[in-house]
Amino acid sequence: MSRNILIIGAGIAGLALARAFERRGIAFDIIDRAPAPLTGGAGMFLPGNAMVALRGLGFGEQVADIAWHNRRQTILDAGGGVLHDMDVERFWENAGPCLSLTRAALTGILRSGVETQVRYGVWTNGITVEGNKARVAFSDGEEAVHDLVIGADGFNSATRGQLFGDQAPEIYPRTCWRMLTPNSIGLRHWTVMLGHRRALLGVPVEDGLLYLYGDADNVLLPAHLTNHRRDLQDLFGAFAGPLAPVVEAIGPDDRIDRGILGEVAARDWSNDAALLIGDAAHACSPSMAQGASMAFEDALVLTDCLADAQDLRAALAAFSRQRLERVRWIQKQCRARDSTRALPRPLRIAILRLLGDRLYRRSYTPLLAPFRGGGADRVDQRA
Ligand SMILES: Cc1cc2nc3c(=O)[nH]c(=O)nc-3n(C[C@H](O)[C@H](O)[C@H](O)COP(=O)(O)OP(=O)(O)OC[C@H]3O[C@@H](n4cnc5c(N)ncnc54)[C@H](O)[C@@H]3O)c2cc1C
Numbered sequence: 001m002s003r004n005i006l007i008i009g010a011g012i013a014g015l016a017l018a019r020a021f022e023r024r025g026i027a028f029d030i031i032d033r034a035p036a037p038l039t040g041g042a043g044m045f046l047p048g049n050a051m052v053a054l055r056g057l058g059f060g061e062q063v064a065d066i067a068w069h070n071r072r073q074t075i076l077d078a079g080g081g082v083l084h085d086m087d088v089e090r091f092w093e094n095a096g097p098c099l100s101l102t103r104a105a106l107t108g109i110l111r112s113g114v115e116t117q118v119r120y121g122v123w124t125n126g127i128t129v130e131g132n133k134a135r136v137a138f139s140d141g142e143e144a145v146h147d148l149v150i151g152a153d154g155f156n157s158a159t160r161g162q163l164f165g166d167q168a169p170e171i172y173p174r175t176c177w178r179m180l181t182p183n184s185i186g187l188r189h190w191t192v193m194l195g196h197r198r199a200l201l202g203v204p205v206e207d208g209l210l211y212l213y214g215d216a217d218n219v220l221l222p223a224h225l226t227n228h229r230r231d232l233q234d235l236f237g238a239f240a241g242p243l244a245p246v247v248e249a250i251g252p253d254d255r256i257d258r259g260i261l262g263e264v265a266a267r268d269w270s271n272d273a274a275l276l277i278g279d280a281a282h283a284c285s286p287s288m289a290q291g292a293s294m295a296f297e298d299a300l301v302l303t304d305c306l307a308d309a310q311d312l313r314a315a316l317a318a319f320s321r322q323r324l325e326r327v328r329w330i331q332k333q334c335r336a337r338d339s340t341r342a343l344p345r346p347l348r349i350a351i352l353r354l355l356g357d358r359l360y361r362r363s364y365t366p367l368l369a370p371f372r373g374g375g376a377d378r379v380d381q382r383a
Pocket of ligand 1 (some may be wrong): 008009010011012013014015031032033034035038043044045046122123124146152153155157158163176178259260261277278279286289290291293320330
């Protein structure tokens with residue numbers, strides 16, 4: 001059934017949806033507020049379940065070919081002592097490898113797999129749902145009526161506000177920094193170092209290149225943050241190897257992105273002619289690295305729900321029914337993980353040493369279960 005569909009946002013969720021729609025012959029328009037494709041954002045880690053969805057989008061081999069394959073995930077304390085070391089290759093063997101790559105490389109692959117032209121530099125000034133249609137006022141003065149508007153415009157989604165009223169996300173009292181830097185220490189896999197209310201993560205993203213991520217609770221920070229490099233060195237300078245030398249080696253002209261973290265409480269974000277996907281619908285802390293996977297899965301499940309549906313409202317309700325449990329589980333697990341940041345050091349160390357394996361399995365095992373969509377509903381499906 002042919003519908004007049006608008007996707008708002010050409011980030012990870014919007015591009016994945018565009019790709020899934022094209023593969024099923026569903027036509028759409030797509031806009032993005034940014035004047036040109038975004039290139040920042042440093043690196044991405046994609047646990048094994050991402051590969052199931054990437055295969056469903058037809059990107060499995062392409063991403064696996066250029067990404068770094070992480071066989072283990074290691075948690076160290078600030079002094080470099082091992083708290084937990086997990087054979088993630090084994091855990092995810094029926095799904096796929098745990099990959100890491102630059103965000104630019106991932107979005108570049110997504111973009112190259114979409115034929116429909118993204119209209120960059122365009123956003124919506126207002127969306128009104130009238131009966132079962134959405135009337136959209138665009139920033140360039142145009143107006144159009146759509147059968148379906150899909151908000152994929154991220155954490156600070158304006159679409160969420162225009163459709164569902166004032167729905168500001170919860171902002172965590174935490175700050176993060178991200179950068180790409182030479183892998184001068186020859187790190188081979190995802191490695192995090194934990195201090196009190198702060199964490200420093202290194203992930204190889206390609207030969208010779210490391211994705212460095214640091215975060216700290218705001219209570220640790222001075223009132224005015226100015227120099228990202230100095231802030232990182234103040235926070236992590238007293239850490240040991242392997243990651244401290246990387247922080248020390250940051251140069252004055254290196255690009256570092258500073259950001260906030262927060263959460264959009266997952267719920268049924270749909271009405272008679274619109275819905276939200278990706279971070280606009282269920283952003284959360286990156287502590288399980290599930291944001292991209294959930295965006296891919298949203299795209300596949302929504303495409304499945306819409307492909308042959310006669311009744312649009314029923315299709316949108318079916319999408320929410322299929323997604324809510326999974327994204328709520330991730331949000332709950334992220335909150336539980338993040339709550340250990342402020343525990344007294346001996347308790348945190350004991351928990352990770354004694355229960356690290358069990359906690360990892362508990363958080364991620366439900367994600368080995370099939371999600372429905374794009375034919376990617378078997379975890380052992382190959383590209
Ligand atoms: C610090 C940090 C680290 C992370 N690390 C990981 C990780 O390692 N692995 C992982 O899987 N996930 C990670 N995530 C989460 C992941 O980045 C997000 O889940 C993912 O980017 C969501 O994709 P999205 O398309 O919904 O939103 P976005 O990627 O934010 O894309 C939104 C798009 O909408 C556009 N837009 C915004 N407003 C408008 C508007 N009004 N009109 C039109 N267009 C608009 C933007 O320009 C952008 O292109 C991390 C997040 C953070 C904050």
